[in-house]
Amino acid sequence: MLNVLRRRRGDDIQAIAKTPWWELHLKYFFIAPSLALLAVMAVFPAIMSWRMAFSRVTFKLGELEIEPIGFSNFTKAFSDNLIIGSTVRTAVWVLVVVSAEIVVGLIIAFLMSKLHSRARMVFTAALIIPLVLPPVSVGAGWLVMMDVNFGVLNYLLSLVGIEPLLWLADDRTALPSIMLIDIWQSSMFVFILMYAGILSLPQDPYEAAAIDGASPWQIFRDVTIPLLRPTFVVVLLLRTLDAARIADRMLAMTRGGPGSSTETVTLSIYKYAFIHFNFGYASALSVMFQVVLIILATFYIRRILRT
Amino acid sequence: MVGERTAPLVLSRHVLMLGVVLIVLAPVYWMLMIGLKTEAEFSQIPPTIWPQEFTLEWFEAVVGKRGFGEQIMNSIIIAAIATSIAITVGSLAAYGLSRFQLPWGLNYHILFFILTVRMFPQTVTVVPLFIFFTQVGLIDTHIGMGLVHSMLELPLAVWMMLGFFRDIPRDLEEAAMVDGDHWLGAFRKVIVPLVRPGLAATSILILIASWNEFLFALILTRTEAQTLPIAVANQITQFDILYGRMMAASAISIIPVLIFTLLVQRNLIRGLTLGGVSGA
Numbered sequence: 001m002l003n004v005l006r007r008r009r010g011d012d013i014q015a016i017a018k019t020p021w022w023e024l025h026l027k028y029f030f031i032a033p034s035l036a037l038l039a040v041m042a043v044f045p046a047i048m049s050w051r052m053a054f055s056r057v058t059f060k061l062g063e064l065e066i067e068p069i070g071f072s073n074f075t076k077a078f079s080d081n082l083i084i085g086s087t088v089r090t091a092v093w094v095l096v097v098v099s100a101e102i103v104v105g106l107i108i109a110f111l112m113s114k115l116h117s118r119a120r121m122v123f124t125a126a127l128i129i130p131l132v133l134p135p136v137s138v139g140a141g142w143l144v145m146m147d148v149n150f151g152v153l154n155y156l157l158s159l160v161g162i163e164p165l166l167w168l169a170d171d172r173t174a175l176p177s178i179m180l181i182d183i184w185q186s187s188m189f190v191f192i193l194m195y196a197g198i199l200s201l202p203q204d205p206y207e208a209a210a211i212d213g214a215s216p217w218q219i220f221r222d223v224t225i226p227l228l229r230p231t232f233v234v235v236l237l238l239r240t241l242d243a244a245r246i247a248d249r250m251l252a253m254t255r256g257g258p259g260s261s262t263e264t265v266t267l268s269i270y271k272y273a274f275i276h277f278n279f280g281y282a283s284a285l286s287v288m289f290q291v292v293l294i295i296l297a298t299f300y301i302r303r304i305l306r307t
Numbered sequence: 308m309v310g311e312r313t314a315p316l317v318l319s320r321h322v323l324m325l326g327v328v329l330i331v332l333a334p335v336y337w338m339l340m341i342g343l344k345t346e347a348e349f350s351q352i353p354p355t356i357w358p359q360e361f362t363l364e365w366f367e368a369v370v371g372k373r374g375f376g377e378q379i380m381n382s383i384i385i386a387a388i389a390t391s392i393a394i395t396v397g398s399l400a401a402y403g404l405s406r407f408q409l410p411w412g413l414n415y416h417i418l419f420f421i422l423t424v425r426m427f428p429q430t431v432t433v434v435p436l437f438i439f440f441t442q443v444g445l446i447d448t449h450i451g452m453g454l455v456h457s458m459l460e461l462p463l464a465v466w467m468m469l470g471f472f473r474d475i476p477r478d479l480e481e482a483a484m485v486d487g488d489h490w491l492g493a494f495r496k497v498i499v500p501l502v503r504p505g506l507a508a509t510s511i512l513i514l515i516a517s518w519n520e521f522l523f524a525l526i527l528t529r530t531e532a533q534t535l536p537i538a539v540a541n542q543i544t545q546f547d548i549l550y551g552r553m554m555a556a557s558a559i560s561i562i563p564v565l566i567f568t569l570l571v572q573r574n575l576i577r578g579l580t581l582g583g584v585s586g587a
Contacts, residue, residue: 134521136540
């Protein structure tokens with residue numbers, strides 16, 4: 001690399017002559033493996049999905065047949081009540097969990113920033129635990145806690161005089177129950193990002209606000225929140241896209257039931273692909289979903305670039 | 308941060324946070340305890356906070372079950388393959404992108420592209436991968452699953468390592484090279500030791516992500532490479548659900564993650580925030 005560096009300064013032509021060609025283009029060799037991995041495992045499959053979306057696909061005994069049929073997979077989707085239902089449900093899911101997680105995460109992060117440094121370390125270490133646990137195992141645990149007869153949650157409700165809930169067994173409470181689990185686990189992700197954001201805030205505006213005699217609430221509302229804007233947008237971007245793609249919790253805990261009350265977009269596509277083996281239709285739904293996610297991401301990323 | 312603080316107020320904040328932490332951790336504690344209680348005890352009302360009578364029957368039943376040992380091994384092997392590929396390939400890219408300026412603003416475009424891949428819907432990649440893997444015989448294999456997980460976690464590896472490499476001043480390695488070292492020697496002697504904590508934290512995060520991943524493993528494995536989350540999920544959807552066994556299986560999948568997290572927690576937090584905040 002010394003030779004490469006010298007070449008950039010243009011002061012050692014002899015060194016270049018002696019350098020093997022691959023070392024001159026070393027910079028490309030660093031990124032080539034990553035791009036190759038992504039090309040084979042993500043870009044090539046995505047292109048294939050786009051092709052299958054416009055086709056009738058049969059896949060039997062390793063034999064793949066792709067027969068172009070134009071837009072009919074797409075037109076079918078707009079009259080598919082199951083998909084319309086999952087789309088609305090997923091939108092509600094994203095709105096509820098992301099807003100709840102931002103509120104919870106922000107409150108914990110703000111409280112944390114007011115503690116002594118030793119306490120902060122211990123508490124932060126404890127709070128990231130839910131975040132790293134396997135969602136499926138965590139789901140299994142909540143399933144036991146949400147048991148109708150002897151689950152601890154119904155016991156706690158009975159202590160404050162509330163009738164026992166059916167949790168996952170009732171189509172009205174199933175989705176909110178899974179939301180609760182998601183909020184419990186992913187708020188900690190929001191907390192970590194918000195906490196880092198708060199710690200890196202400049203001190204000057206706070207000193208100015210203190211001189212002006214602002215109340216803690218005014219400082220929070222008029223100084224902290226506006227300064228945290230960039231962090232908010234990043235959190236929104238990452239959490240919205242992850243929440244929109246949710247399927248593993250439902251797949252492990254309820255398989256979309258009771259009825260279709262916990263079925264999300266990704267779960268519906270999964271069912272069309274791997275239960276009904278309708279790869280063409282599943283691909284059409286996937287690529288439409290991809291377009292929606294790209295639009296969402298672009299919207300957020302534009303805002304990030306603006307701030 | 309600003310203004311006079313009175314001792315009782317500071318104390319009450321700490322007590323409040325302690326309460327928050329206890330509420331957040333209570334479900335984890337509860338899950339781990341159910342696997343240690345007898346059936347009579349975990350179905351009784353009111354429930355017991357601390358098991359009256361410890362039992363290992365659920366753990367024995369799960370561990371003794373045919374295939375469970377293999378599923379643990381599969382999870383370990385796949386996580387190891389995924390982590391070694393993603394960390395090697397990802398660090399190379401991050402190093403290259405932090406040290407060289409590519410033409411046509413490619414540095415920015417490549418980083419942005421890598422980030423977009425992380426936002427693909429899972430189904431857009433998993434359906435074609437299922438077909439492709441079936442045709443080339445990678446379905447239900449460790450290497451196939453390891454490759455998929457390394458692809459899923461590569462963006463994390465690149466973005467996290469980029470932050471760690473950017474923290475190292477260029478003068479350090481240039482000095483080593485002026486001292487007569489080849490770039491590879493400089494890389495090995497100067498860079499690698501400095502990013503070792505970063506490498507460790509990133510590896511652990513990839514390891515955990517692969518260990519936890521469910522959807523791709525469900526679709527792309529059957530028996531030979533079936534992972535632990537699938538085994539746990541199978542316990543849930545069984546016709547005759549056995550809570551004790553299910554919780555023992557969950558505990559076995561949770562405990563390694565807990566240990567890893569506590570071991571490297573400081574770098575882990577840094578990694579989590581780097582991946583997010585500077586990720587934009």
